[in-house]
Amino acid sequence: MSEYLDAGGDPNAVLPNSSWTLLHLAAEFQDLELVQRLVSTGADLNRPDEFGQTALHFAVDIDIDGPTQQNEEEKIDFSTTKLLLALGASPWVVDHRGRTARGWAEGYGPKLLKLFDECCGHLIND
Numbered sequence: 001m002s003e004y005l006d007a008g009g010d011p012n013a014v015l016p017n018s019s020w021t022l023l024h025l026a027a028e029f030q031d032l033e034l035v036q037r038l039v040s041t042g043a044d045l046n047r048p049d050e051f052g053q054t055a056l057h058f059a060v061d062i063d064i065d066g067p068t069q070q071n072e073e074e075k076i077d078f079s080t081t082k083l084l085l086a087l088g089a090s091p092w093v094v095d096h097r098g099r100t101a102r103g104w105a106e107g108y109g110p111k112l113l114k115l116f117d118e119c120c121g122h123l124i125n126d
Contacts, residue, residue: 001034011043019050027055028062030080036087045089052095056084060104064112076112078119085123 026034059080105116
């Protein structure tokens, strides 16, 4: 990916046969270095996919789902989510199902919503 970006590749490119941008992909794979690189080269933090989901929606989902599937909820740290918020991703984008990033966390239940609020609430400005 670095070679692509170094050669002037579009940081907002959409993957073939998908509506995911490179930033969606970087968030899905929790590649924090690539997230930073894409944003520094002009990636749109709030560009939605065909379902209205931004990279931030993806980040919340994978930051919770990965450790949850491994029965390691104690390892949830929302690192990808926090990075995207710190870089300026809007927490107010609503997907086609009416969910914000916080709404995705809420879908995992009250315990994980509380953890989301504790970890990320300070990065969400009204």
